[in-house]
Amino acid sequence: MHAMRWVVSCTLLAGFAPFAYAQDYPTKPIRVVVPFEAGGTVDALGRVVCNQITRQSGVRIVIDNKPGANSMIGTVEVAKAAPDGYTVLNVSPSIVLNPLVNKNVAYDVGRDFVPITAIGIGAGYLLVVRQDLPVNSVKELIALAKKSEKSLTYGTPGIGNALHVASESFAHKVAVTLLHVPYKGSASALAAIAAGQVDLMMLSPATVVPFVQAGKVRPIGFTGTSRSQEFPNVPTMQEAGIDDFVIKGTWVGWFVPAGTSPKIVSRLADEVSRAVNTPQVAASLAAGGFDADGRTPSEFARFVTAESQRFADVLKSAHIELH
Numbered sequence: 513m514h515a516m517r518w519v520v521s522c523t524l525l526a527g528f529a530p531f532a533y534a535q536d537y538p539t540k541p542i543r544v545v546v547p548f549e550a551g552g553t554v555d556a557l558g559r560v561v562c563n564q565i566t567r568q569s570g571v572r573i574v575i576d577n578k579p580g581a582n583s584m585i586g587t588v589e590v591a592k593a594a595p596d597g598y599t600v601l602n603v604s605p606s607i608v609l610n611p612l613v614n615k616n617v618a619y620d621v622g623r624d625f626v627p628i629t630a631i632g633i634g635a636g637y638l639l640v641v642r643q644d645l646p647v648n649s650v651k652e653l654i655a656l657a658k659k660s661e662k663s664l665t666y667g668t669p670g671i672g673n674a675l676h677v678a679s680e681s682f683a684h685k686v687a688v689t690l691l692h693v694p695y696k697g698s699a700s701a702l703a704a705i706a707a708g709q710v711d712l713m714m715l716s717p718a719t720v721v722p723f724v725q726a727g728k729v730r731p732i733g734f735t736g737t738s739r740s741q742e743f744p745n746v747p748t749m750q751e752a753g754i755d756d757f758v759i760k761g762t763w764v765g766w767f768v769p770a771g772t773s774p775k776i777v778s779r780l781a782d783e784v785s786r787a788v789n790t791p792q793v794a795a796s797l798a799a800g801g802f803d804a805d806g807r808t809p810s811e812f813a814r815f816v817t818a819e820s821q822r823f824a825d826v827l828k829s830a831h832i833e834l835h
Contacts, residue, residue: 547586634761636736718800
């Protein structure tokens with residue numbers, strides 16, 4: 513983990529000589545790659561922020577969804593893009609999780625990317641079950657999982673995804689065996705549980721609201737330190753009887769290819785910070801269970817390094833190994 517910290521820091525500090533083209537940046541639309549399906553949490557929050565940046569600066573931004581391989585397809589595409597500020601990655605912690613769980617990752621976070629900033633930091637995950645699963649609480653879910661002849665199933669946006677880690681951490685904590693069913697993204701995974709194809713799922717609150725309102729899924733627990741703003745009647749895991757189990761949730765951040773001018777990195781970070789701290793965007797983030805962020809590039813680089821170490825520790829404790 514020290515190697516990644518050193519490379520990220522040097523990437524941010526190197527090359528502070530002026531770049532003439534940075535003064536006129538941007539002169540054309542910026543492409544923001546979302547390495548997940550349209551309709552998921554990362555996509556939805558990215559669109560809210562991009563729309564606000566366009567309103568406040570007049571810069572045209574084009575969202576380009578490139579789902580697949582737990583975000584690796586879109587992430588690798590950005591890593592190989594020209595470092596000119598016109599290709600940006602809008603991504604979840606999958607960017608640091610993939611190298612921890614997959615031996616064949618075609619990018620290195622510290623070598624191939626410059627962190628820009630975080631859009632928002634999640635407050636926690638909502639644990640939901642399919643509507644016809646005969647449980648109404650976390651304790652009832654645990655009891656069912658322990659007595660069932662077949663393992664209960666859970667959906668996620670992919671192997672090594674933050675939701676995969678959260679779900680396995682829960683299973684390890686309560687000593688049950690659950691069967692993982694990976695999908696291409698949050699939207700398709702949520703559609704699967706809404707259709708009764710999997711038994712349970714961990715999700716950011718924002719994506720669950722319409723499905724709960726439609727009676728497609730039922731929330732039974734929240735992994736944050738306090739109850740979800742969107743679901744105030746759903747108990748935290750501690751309130752549900754699961755002591756010392758808190759997962760603050762995911763985050764969404766922006767990255768650009770290594771070698772991008774520090775002036776462009778700073779410009780993008782400033783625009784995101786302005787956007788997420790407007791009342792309307794901050795309210796959208798809060799409604800989805802996220803705290804608005806917008807920290808500086810150097811602060812985000814340190815955060816990314818710390819998150820990589822944190823996930824490595826969680827993966828080890830949950831016995832999730834490289835594959």
